[in-house]
Amino acid sequence: MLLSKEEVLHVANLARLSVEPSELEEMAGTLSRVLEYIDLLNELDTESVSPTSQVVEQHTVWRSDVIQDSLSAELATQNGPQVVSAMFVVPKILDGGGQ
Template sequence: MSVDKETLVKVARLACLRLAAEKLEPLTDELNNILEWIETLNEVDTEAVAPMTSVVETDLRWRRDEVTDGDYAADVLANAPDVQYGFYAVPKVIE
């Protein structure tokens, strides 16, 4: 499988990354080199192998469904680039 410029633009849009037009060509080549390299995995027969889900055998713990944390809105907003009326502010979404 190889990536063309069109696919790269699509992937960049999925990832919300603006790429400069002059970067598309070299990035396409770089990604294809990397993809070609990782395709060596096709040599491995994994027909009967289960995918890894956790490196350490462990069960997820249960806990009571109750509020144990919170009530510090000022801390949560402290690093936001734009805050209005105690909320995150973003560019207008609805006309």
């Protein structure tokens, strides 16, 4: 398999996803099959090819530095699961909370 169970755990940690131990085998298998398919790209010699990151031939887009209307703090935070005075509340990150 192109992706071991340990690697799946590593990637899941990077992505802040928790994979159940019971799902690990299947996830590694599924992702490995997709990666095996993707291996097709190695048929191509791309040594001298430049990458395409976006297709619009555009350079920096400028605008004038003028203050415009924006959302109020109340509106901008209205969808937070826990909000106090237009501020997001999160579990404690210090004192052992953030390891």
